[in-house]
């Protein structure tokens with residue numbers, strides 16, 4: 001059974017991420033979505049909330065999609081999962097530099113680890129979690145950017161934040 005780890009921040013999960021998971025499952029038997037917990041960024045959703053949203057989205061796929069949090073080195077997490085395969089999405093040329101650095105670094109850290117890249121679909125090539133976080137609080141329509149479960153979570157999170165500010 002071939003298992004691939006799909007690591008990221010997923011703050012929040014977007015249609016771009018969803019597409020990468022679905023396409024990965026045409027190549028691998030199982031995808032372990034690894035939610036990075038030691039990110040320096042101030043997240044909109046906690047790791048637990050992000051995991052819940054990802055699990056809700058992929059629940060129909062059963063055991064083929066597993067969601068875990070991790071901190072520390074990706075190569076260590078990959079070893080814990082019991083695989084050597086990593087999958088990442090590539091959007092514009094701007095993703096390339098960073099992704100190449102990461103993949104080469106991970107190869108240096110553990111030569112067995114192979115990173116596979118799937119090209120973002122054209123309609124998702126401008127979709128990013130940070131764009132979603134800019135548009136959603138301003139009342140912009142994010143229904144083409146994120147799955148419904150995330151859209152609803154965004155609405156309630158920004159409502160909470162607005163109410164907190166008004167107090």
Ligand code: ADP
Pocket residue numbers: 007008009010011014015016017020087088089090091095119120121124125126127128129
């Ligand atoms: P990170 O902070 O590790 O970049 P992200 O959650 O932003 O975490 O992204 C996780 C992975 O998903 C990365 O490989 C990223 O390139 C990929 N990705 C992000 N957005 C898209 C998208 N719209 N289409 C395809 N892949 C994407």
